[in-house]
Structure formats: C-alpha cells, structure tokens
Amino acid sequence: MTAFADLHHADEPLLLPNAWDHASARMLAAQGFPAIGTTSLGAAAAAGLPDGTSDTRDETLRLTLTLGSEPYLLSVDAEDGYSEDPDEVGEFARELAAVGAIGINLEDRLGSRALHAAKIAAVKAAAPGLFVNARTDTYWLGDGAGTGETLERLDAYQQAGADGLFVPGLTEPRDIAALVSRLDVPLNILYTPAGPTLPHLADLGVRRVSLGSLLYRRALGAALETAVDIREGRTPGGDVPSYGAVDALSRRGDVTHSEGP
Template identity: 50%
Template structure:
C-alpha cells in the first residue's frame, strides 16, 4: 500500500490530496475518483469539539482511519505530532494505523504553545514512524509559526519520505524549497495562491487541501441557511476563525 502511495508523488505531476474530516466527507471524495484521501486534524478536532494541534484527538483519529479503510481509496492520516514525544508511543500508534491499511501519515513539529519540537526529538519521531512501513510526510511549521530555520529543518528531516512546509505561497520560494531536497515536496493549496499547474511547473510532488474543504463545508451550510433568510453569502471562515471557537488545550 505505501509503495503504491509513494508512486503517486511525482515531481511535476503532483498528487492532489483532498482532506476529509469524517466518514461522509471521505466517502464523497473517494466517490470523486481520487486515488488517495487524507484527513485534516482541524476538521477532526472541530467535529469532536476539541482543540487542534493539542494532542487531544488520538482516539478519534484512529477511529476515523478505521472507518475509511472500507473505502476503495488509499488513506493518509494527519496525526499532528504523533500525539506523544515518546518515539515508542508514536511507533505504536503508527503500527496501529498501518494495521488498518493506512498508506501514509503526516507528522508535524509544531506544538500547541507556538514553539517547534526540538529537531532531535522530531528526527527520532520520524524514524520511529518510518519503521512501521508507511509513507511519512515530515511537516515543519517554521512558516506557519514564524519561528525556526526552514531549510535547516528540511535537511534534518531528510530521512522521511516526504517534506511538507505549510504556509508557503511565493512560487519562487517554493521552487527553491524543491531544489533544496531530494524528497518529494508537499505544498498546502491556498485560495489566491499558486495554481496546481504553477506548482507542478516548479516540481511540487503533492498538493493537499488541509482544512480548506472543511471550512468550505461550513460556509456552504451557512450559505444555504442564509438563502432561506434571503441574506448575503458568508465569507470563507479562516483557520483562525475555527480554532477560536474550539476549547483551549488543557
């Protein structure tokens, strides 16, 4: 499974990976013919009324992966930072997901307090996850959190299967990132940012939607309700809009 998933990461012909937040959204995306579907930690957190990136949705994430395995689609799971700083515990989690047929995981170094996990710790987490036979997409939140050296982190995570730096929107900067690593590069699609064709042109291998589809679904629900009232269309809620409604991490 992971090798078939790996083969979808072709620089210049990027995998478009839509992100689901529950079984229904995953089934709809699978029905659209996508070869693979990912999950979004923000969507999963919001569905269950828990904070995002706070390590609070381990069980819910595994449960979603278990239901998605019934779909005829490869699955990549956003496991935040692995829900632990202990490589052994992360290895156990990834082994559980691999046993469910999950093809890949997304592991981030950003923490709920706005800091980055120490490089050595995240390297060990990546190594523990890779030992379970899934595609490990190493995400660094240097741009998202505005701290740390992006290229230093990308080089340090070179033993992963892919690299993900959310928050990049400048095409030239994305091209330089692609040139800086032999690993397939994942970019988060942003409305108003580079198009899929432009990202393909600079060698990006994977484009994911993150929380976009979940946020768009909320706008769609409000649009339908406002239409009943004869009101104007709402704006697309931002990531910050959603996280502001969720409980604080404990």
Template identity: 40%
Template sequence: MDFTALHQQNTPLLMANVWDAASARAAHEAGYQALGTSSAAIAAMLGYEDGEGLSFDELLYIVTRIKSVTCLPLSVDVEAGYGASASDITSNLTRLAELGVVGVNLEDSRVIKGVRQLDDAAVFARRLTAIRHQLDDARCRLFINVRTDTFLLNHPQALHETLLRGRLYQQAGADGLFVPGLTSEHDIAILAQDIPVPLNVMCMPDLPTFDRLGELGVKRISMGNFIHSKMHSTLTTFMRAIPSQQSFAGVFINESS
C-alpha cells in the first residue's frame, strides 16, 4: 500500500514520529506502517531550538541515517521549508525525494525572534501552489501534509480560520491538513467533514481515543515530539539518581521483571 493510500484506510494511520536511526528501528520493529520525523525532537537531539535552528544539510544527514535502517514510508517535517522562496523550498524537497522520502510536513507559521507567528494564509497558499507546480514539472511526487498552527497558537477564531486555511491550501495543492493542538470532538468532526483532504491530529493530553478519532473522520494521528520528551525526562531522572544514590542499582531495577 502506497503512502497516499495509507490515508484512506478504515482506521486512522498512526504515524511513529522519530528523530534518529535508533528510534526509527524501534518503530519499525513495533509494527508501525509509516514514520514521520519530529523537527522539535531532532532539534533537541542536536542541541538546537525548534524553528529551523539546524541547517537543512544537518536534517538531510539525519534523514539518510533513518533511511539506512528502515524501508517504511518516511515523511519529513521540513518546518517552513528551509528556504526564502518557493524555488528554494522545492529544491530542498527534491533532495529529500531523491533519498526516498515520500512525504513532507510544511508549516504555515515561522519562528521569528523566538516567537512563532502564523503566515498570511493567501501568501502561504501562493507559495504552496508554486511549490506544487515546480514539483510536478520535475516529476517529483511528494505527499504534502500542510500544518496549520491556528489551534496551537490559540487563534481567537481557530475553527473558522482553520476552515478557511484548509480549503485554501487544498486548492493550492495540499494532500493533507495537519492541525496540532486540535482536541475538541466538535471541531474535529467539522474539519474532517468540510475539508476535502485527510485530517491529521497530534498527541495531546485531551485527545480522544484512536477509535473515536476514526469515527470522527480523522485519517492520520501523529506523536509530535512527546515520545522524545518522555524519553529525555526518563534519562534526566536516571542521570540525577546515579550520583545521588551513589549506585547503579536503579538502572537495573526492572531488568529481571
């Protein structure tokens, strides 16, 4: 089943968001159907702030290492595209496709002086149209999952603005719509029904169960950087416990269970 078809199953596609070869291998062995990178997790792993803090070449290297350990379909979070123009962004996406990447997440927000801000919807849509046309001209097929940060940034009319942006982006060439921060069943159902591309939601404390999300019309579920953050929290706990306890006992406490 190709990557696009995975978004048309009876149950939502659960994406494993990974950040290196080890996490990709773990997800592959756990039986996930597809992988997606987490920009925030990769940035944290390399000591950067999220928001295109690392270079595109560094991202490309991480992608090559992930691809070296798994044959699962891989979608890469390219944030705002790592480029000032549609041509720059298209060039980056083409380089990813040459590695075997099948999809990307492209965001309609940017981190400017440490603050994430929404792009103008019409400006973003025009850029997306140009990117799609240039990819088509190059015979480069990528699933473009557009991330809109209307809910994540607490837009005062988040549902209305998301509907507007979703329709606009679909017309501009988006294959999917990713709405992180979306948890309301009412809002999920409206967006899934009214936007004619697969709806992607993200791990959040109040997110409905996967079965319920499927009933509401969700087609893709992402983890974001939450798994990486959980693992890092565990690592921090162990690192603090070792000198405090003057022993490695805590490292092996569950080894025999």
C-alpha cells in the first residue's frame, strides 16, 4: 500500500484540497495538508478553456509537471482520461506518474459503464502504483434517483481495479452510509457547504473528502469583492498573504525572480 493509499485508512478522512497552480498548491501544503489534488475547472478556466470537454489534456500534464516534484502527494483530476481509447488513457496515466503524480481521478460522465471500467483497468496496467479514484456522475450529471445505478457502476469500477470511488453531488447522509456499507474500497465525497460537515462525513464512514473547485471559485469571489470594495471607496477585508510570502512559496529552481510590488 502506498503512502497516499494509507491516508484513506487513517483515523480521520483524507481532506483533499484542490489547487490550480504552483502557488495555491504550495500554500496549502504549507498549512500541513499532506496531499493536494488538482481541480479541472481551475486548470481549464486559467487557460481559457471549457471544463469537462477533454480540451485540457496538455494543461493538465503541464500542471502535473509543475507540481509533481514538490514534497506533497499529488492527485490529478484527469476528467475522463481525455480519450475514449482505454490504451490512450493508460498511456496518459503513465505520463502523469512519470512526472510525480501518485493519484488520478477519472470520471465516467454517465457514459458506458464497460468503457469506463476498461479505462480503469488500462490505467492500473500502465501505472500500477497510481491510486485510481473512479468517479461516477449519477448524482452530478444524472437525476440521482436512488442508489441502484450508482452501486452498479461503482461495483464495476472496483472490480476493474479502482482504489477509491467518488460520487460528487451525493449529500444525503442515508445514501452515503448505504454506499459505504456496500463498497470494498474507500468512498470519496465532494464537500459542499450545504451538505454534511467533515465530522458528519467521517461518522458516515467516508474516507476521502474533496474540495473540488470550491477554493478556486472562492478565490475568484474574493478577488472580485476586493476590486468592487476599492472601487466603491471601502477598505477590503479578509486575510491577504504578503507579496513576499507568495513569492517565496512560488519559487522554483528553474525560475529567475525579480523584485516587484
């Protein structure tokens, strides 16, 4: 079992914050988070590309190359693997692992259950040490009516070799507990302020809680609020890292920095 897999079996659920660039990842790691995920929305929006359309393969690989050599465990959101060919998905996973990723998140987008299972199997064959978090979108994109379809998909994915299973959009405690009792691998839930708290999710048996794009969206919201406050003559509130603190966290050995405001 890898160090990342071990985090899914600790006393508390793994709270996985999701970064979108080098500075955000380093700041989260500096707060003691042992593992960092990426957010596909953040990576896509920063590059001016739509999320969930397989247009960000190159951006995802570049981001992984930037973050993968850092002293934290990195799990990469790879959407659906950026291909309908399982072998191509496996090769992409091998590339991610080669530059430092220790986990990958793959979503089914409610496509073929068999195809997604084949992608998972291909990833495990190409990069055996990569922790595969297999996501089903029955609640995220579907109507979430009952747990039958969800269980059928999750069962197929764990049989294909998934190390963890992810059901974003699921917030009903009773349904979460029902899934936990039926699965052989850790369940990942997407945190939402309107859903169960982290302690409640822990009590339900959830082993991994992701923040998804929440931090990125809150950062954008804070930036907009600050700009509007200044325009309206108000003094912006909230904590703001200093220039020096951000610059120090952003330093990489292959980058030359100059002094700035």
